Amino acid sequence: DRIFWESKKFEGLTDKFEPWYGTAYSIEKVSSSKIQAWMSSAPNENLHLPAPNVFIPKDLSIKNAQEEVKFPVLLRKSSYSKLWYKPDTVFSTPKAYVKIDFNCPHAGNSPETEVLGDLFARLLLDYLNEYVGLSSLLMPSFFLWHSSAYYAQVAGLLYGISHTDSGFEVTLVGYNHKLRILLETIIDKIVKFEVKPDRFSVIK
Structure with missing residues (x-):
């Protein structure tokens, strides 16, 4: 058995170099006395199993399409929404791949509304970052994409938010079994979205 221990504290204390990348390292045998000291020491409270992950899928069955479908089918239509679906x-x-378009009446009417729409998408993603705790990535075409909560x-599971000519859109990609949990979480955060003055000063 081998134990690999990496730390900046070992700088200057190594006696070997890895030939391909020049990584400094040392090799030593673990004495029985050291093993005994490890076994008798108190447990480290920072070493523990992670919390249960509600996003891990348990149902990986394939949804068989009844017939070949070339184009999305309109499943539901109301005065404020349309639901389209196409099986893989x-x-x-x-x-699954889920895309929700939020259409805003005044989006794209002028250069000012274009800037405001882009600023809104950036502020919204920044707001969601407080929940997910991860940095966002600015991709080409002003597509704001980042992974969700760890x-x-x-x-x-991944989701993205992008500014569009008609408003903004939310995109989700991943295993379909638990994708709904992530979707409901994101929508709930969007409903509660508030612009904080300090974050506005940074994002603008």
Whole structure:
């Protein structure tokens, strides 16, 4: 058995160099006395199992499409929304792609509204970052994309927010079994969204 211990505290105390990258290291045998000292020491409270991850999927079954569908089908229509759906008939994976377009009446009417719309998307993502605790990435075409909360990220779920000509859109990608939990969490945060003056000064 081997134990790998990496630390900046070992700088200057090593006696070997890895030939490909020049990484400094040392090798030593672990004495029985050191093992005994480890076994008799008090448990470290920082070493523990992570909290249960509600985003990890348990149902990975494939939803078989009844028939080949080339284009999205309108499933529901109301005075304020439309729901389109297209099953995956190519990759056959237990994953889903969800996109929600929020249309704002005055979006794209002028250069000013374009700037305000982009600023809104950035502020909204910054607000969500307080929940997820991760930095966002600014991608080409002003697409704001980042992984969700750490637990959602390790479970294979991602979401993005982008400014559009008609408002903004929320996109989610990942295993479909628990994607709804992430979606409901994001929508709840959007409903409670508030612009903080200090963050506005940074984002603008």
